[in-house]
Every structure is written in C-alpha cells, then in structure tokens.
Amino acid sequence: MFKKAIEQNLLSIHVHNLRDYTPYNHGKVDDHLYGGEPGMLLMIEPIVNCINALQKERNYDEVIYMAPDGQQLTQSVVNACSLKQNIILLCGHYKGVDERVREHFITMEISLGDYVLSGGELPAIMLADAIVRVMPGVISDACSALTDSFQDNLVAPPAYTRPYNYKGMTVPEVLVSGNHRTIQEWTQQQILKRTKEKRPYFFEKEPMDQVH
CATH class of the missing domain: 3.40.1280.10 (SPOUT methyltransferase, trefoil knot domain)
Known part of the structure; x- marks a missing residue:
C-alpha cells in the first residue's frame, strides 16, 4: 500500500x-x-x-x-x-x-x-x-475503507465469499437472495449485533476520540 x-x-x-x-x-x-x-x-x-x-x-x-x-x-x-x-x-x-x-x-x-x-x-x-489506507486513490474501491470496522464507531458485519457450501457450512441465505433491501437490513442488524457483542461501550459513550 x-x-x-x-x-x-x-x-x-x-x-x-x-x-x-x-x-x-x-x-x-x-x-x-x-x-x-x-x-x-x-x-x-x-x-x-x-x-x-x-x-x-x-x-x-x-x-x-x-x-x-x-x-x-x-x-x-x-x-x-x-x-x-x-x-x-x-x-x-x-x-x-x-x-x-x-x-x-x-x-x-x-x-x-x-x-x-x-x-x-x-x-x-x-x-x-x-x-x-483511507487516503483517496490508495485503495481501488474507496467505499471499502469507508465500510471497515470502527468507521462511525461500529464494527463491520460478518463477511462471506465463495464457495457457498464448504463441507456443510453455508452462507446465510439472505446474502444470495438478490433482494438488496433485505440484504441491507440484515447487514445493519449484524453490524449492531456484533458491535454490542464486541464493543458494547460504543453505545455507552458520547461521540468518541475527538482530536485536539
């Protein structure tokens, strides 16, 4: 990089x-x-x-x-x-x-x-x-960095790629449904769920880490 x-x-x-x-x-x-x-x-x-x-x-x-x-x-x-x-x-x-x-x-x-x-x-x-890595032009897909963990004090959702089925372990059906609205709703739910599990204090504080 x-x-x-x-x-x-x-x-x-x-x-x-x-x-x-x-x-x-x-x-x-x-x-x-x-x-x-x-x-x-x-x-x-x-x-x-x-x-x-x-x-x-x-x-x-x-x-x-x-x-x-x-x-x-x-x-x-x-x-x-x-x-x-x-x-x-x-x-x-x-x-x-x-x-x-x-x-x-x-x-x-x-x-x-x-x-x-x-x-x-x-x-x-x-x-x-x-x-x-957050400087424009460094990462080919600029949106990728903006959806990483800790942007907006949230943790990134679970992520999956091929194969769909690996020894009986499958990808959540919603992600292969083709319904973008449903996928977005599922993604947002997972973001909040994972943030509460892994960084619960994000919901307990005022906007964090202001640079002085």
Missing part, C-alpha cells in the same frame, strides 16, 4: 536518524535519568535539532509522539490525521524522551494501547498504514 501511494505521488515518507542531529560525540542521543531512576532516556537536543531542521524545510500540521500514555489510536483519530498535509512522527526508545520535548515541541501524542514496546517504530508504522 505504501508503494502504491508513493508511486501515485499521494505519499512521501522520509526517515531521519536522530544520531545525525546530535551535538555529542559518537552519535550519542541518550543518557541516564536525573533523579537516579534506572534506564536511559532520549536527550532533548538531538530531537529538537531534528524537528527544527525539518520545520525549516516545510510546514507541519502535527508533530506526533508515539507515547504509551498518549491518546488512544482509533479510527476517528486516523481519519483526522489523514486530512493533514505534513506530519512528523517521533519514535521514542528506552524510557522515552525528555519531558521538555513533550511539553514544548509535541502537538499530539498517540498510543496503541496500555502496554510498552521497545521503541515507537512499530506504532509509527501502524499509524502510517492506517492513515494511508
């Missing part, structure tokens, strides 16, 4: 190594924490130098830090990010980044969930993938 988007000039991705922006010898980008806590932390200078250098080249709509304690990544967040022109994704490592980076240079923090990975690279790739 990335390759297709890049070939169609819908997307460009650039990876920047913080070691190229550090003022310290031997490409040093991390140090021990003040206060004596265990672990290492990414230093402020390499990160800020990188952000400043990039912002001199173009305007950025968001500087996003992939943080375990950030805003949860949801489809509405993805949809909002897909409307941005330029985004910086900052990947943390070790114990994360110096808090001053988060306080003064980050505009949005996004988390994949309440767990910690060894670095922010995988979350950044997952965010990028989710954004790219």
